[in-house]
Structure formats: structure tokens, C-alpha cells
Amino acid sequence: MASISHGLLMALPHSLRHRFSSLDKYTREITVRQLDARHLSKVQRRQFLHDHLADIQAAVLVIVVCRYLEDGIKAAEGAVNIARSFDVDGFTVGSTDFSEGSRDIAAWKRVHSKLVLLLGEYQIDQFAAGRYPWDYVANMLRVLLDAQMD
Numbered sequence: 001m002a003s004i005s006h007g008l009l010m011a012l013p014h015s016l017r018h019r020f021s022s023l024d025k026y027t028r029e030i031t032v033r034q035l036d037a038r039h040l041s042k043v044q045r046r047q048f049l050h051d052h053l054a055d056i057q058a059a060v061l062v063i064v065v066c067r068y069l070e071d072g073i074k075a076a077e078g079a080v081n082i083a084r085s086f087d088v089d090g091f092t093v094g095s096t097d098f099s100e101g102s103r104d105i106a107a108w109k110r111v112h113s114k115l116v117l118l119l120g121e122y123q124i125d126q127f128a129a130g131r132y133p134w135d136y137v138a139n140m141l142r143v144l145l146d147a148q149m150d
């Protein structure tokens with residue numbers, strides 16, 4: 001069964017795709033654990049997972065990749081600034097260029113910008129409080145389960 005997050009994952013560059021390939025499974029596991037902690041019946045849990053798991057997995061993937069790129073861009077720009085302080089215009093690591101105006105860093109920024117837009121457009125950003133997938137799932141469950149209770 002193809003999921004939304006699988007499609008998003010396939011749209012990422014290979015290096016990111018490989019890094020986040022097991023996130024769907026992990027997100028499912030922590031979602032089930034958090035649902036169990038709320039003492040839902042098996043029927044309620046199964047129905048909730050059927051109705052919401054793909055969306056939760058997609059949201060977690062977008063948030064995690066966005067944060068990963070955010071951290072990577074800051075680190076790359078910091079490394080470029082440090083190199084510049086030593087009068088070095090830039091450097092390469094493998095095939096990645098770290099310099100002012102680097103195409104590699106610019107590409108990361110473009111992907112990050114698209115993900116930020118996606119977060120806002122689909123109102124996923126409201127679930128991004130915290131730092132870990134566990135937090136994002138908890139935020140989503142709070143909203144989704146509260147909506148079911150109303």
C-alpha cells in the first residue's frame with residue numbers, strides 16, 4: 001500500500017530518502033503506543049489508525065526533514081563563516097561544496113523553503129512544537145482525538 005509519506009520520501013534526494021526510510025514504521029509504533037496510553041479499545045485504535053495514520057506519518061516526515069535541513073543549513077553556513085575567518089573561500093566534503101553562494105547549500109534552502117510552505121499550507125506547523133517525532137505525534141493525537149470527542 002502506497003502512503004502519502006512514501007510519495008514524499010521518494011521526492012527527496014537519495015541521501016535524505018535513505019536517512020528517513022524507516023521513519024514511517026517508527027511513527028506507526030509511537031502512534032500505537034500513545035493510543036494505548038489513552039486506553040482506546042482495539043476497535044477504536046484500529047479505526048483511528050485506518051483514518052489518520054497516513055496523514056500522521058506524512059506530517060511527521062515533513063516536520064522531521066524540515067528540521068533536519070534547518071539544522072544542516074545552519075551548520076553549513078557556520079562552517080563557511082569559520083572558513084572565511086581563516087581567509088579560505090570554501091571547501092568541499094565529498095562532492096558537496098561549502099562556500100559563499102554554494103549550489104549545494106542553495107538547493108538545501110530551496111527544499112527547506114518548499115517544506116516550510118507545505119507545513120503552513122496544510123497547517124502541519126501547528127504540530128511541530130517539540131523536537132522529536134514523539135512530540136509531533138502527541139500534538140496531533142491531542143487535536144485529532146479531541147475533535148472526535150466533540
